[in-house]
Amino acid sequence: MLRDLMGTIWRRMPGKLKHWAVRSTQQRFTVTVGAVISDEAGRILLLRHRFRPSPGWGIPGGFIEQGEQPAEALRRELREEVGLEVEELELFATRAFKRPRQVEIVFRCRALGQTDHLSFEIKKAAWFHPHEMPEGLPRDQKRLVKLALADGAKTHD
Numbered sequence: 443m444l445r446d447l448m449g450t451i452w453r454r455m456p457g458k459l460k461h462w463a464v465r466s467t468q469q470r471f472t473v474t475v476g477a478v479i480s481d482e483a484g485r486i487l488l489l490r491h492r493f494r495p496s497p498g499w500g501i502p503g504g505f506i507e508q509g510e511q512p513a514e515a516l517r518r519e520l521r522e523e524v525g526l527e528v529e530e531l532e533l534f535a536t537r538a539f540k541r542p543r544q545v546e547i548v549f550r551c552r553a554l555g556q557t558d559h560l561s562f563e564i565k566k567a568a569w570f571h572p573h574e575m576p577e578g579l580p581r582d583q584k585r586l587v588k589l590a591l592a593d594g595a596k597t598h599d
Contacts, residue, residue: 475549477503477551478548486570503516
């Protein structure tokens with residue numbers, strides 16, 4: 443009975459009050475996108491990022507902007523950071539982290555062409571064969587790439 447009463451009160455509350463109640467009682471998370479991107483040779487694109495801990499290697503990705511869909515965010519980030527277009531985007535995984543409070547949406551896709559420029563955020567963009575990943579690539583990123591490839595990542599034939 444108490445639950446029904448609470449439900450009735452909640453449904454009749456003004457929208458702004460509901461919004462405030464949710465915002466003040468729920469944890470907030472940053473939402474990001476990432477991708478395991480393959481090329482025609484079956485290599486995987488990794489970026490050496492200026493703002494990641496040393497040595498800075500990781501899969502491409504970035505923050506989702508307000509109102510942006512995850513696939514749109516990934517395409518935007520790739521254009522901005524390395525000038526790359528992709529095709530055959532497929533949702534691969536979602537991951538939640540406690541520190542930082544972050545939810546990451548990970549895609550698999552194929553590169554269309556090559557990287558043609560680097561933004562100031564990116565020190566280096568390079569293609570790696572799955573068995574020759576760079577020194578210092580975080581363990582969770584290695585595992586993510588391995589799982590994406592084992593689960594049928596699309597590579598060019």
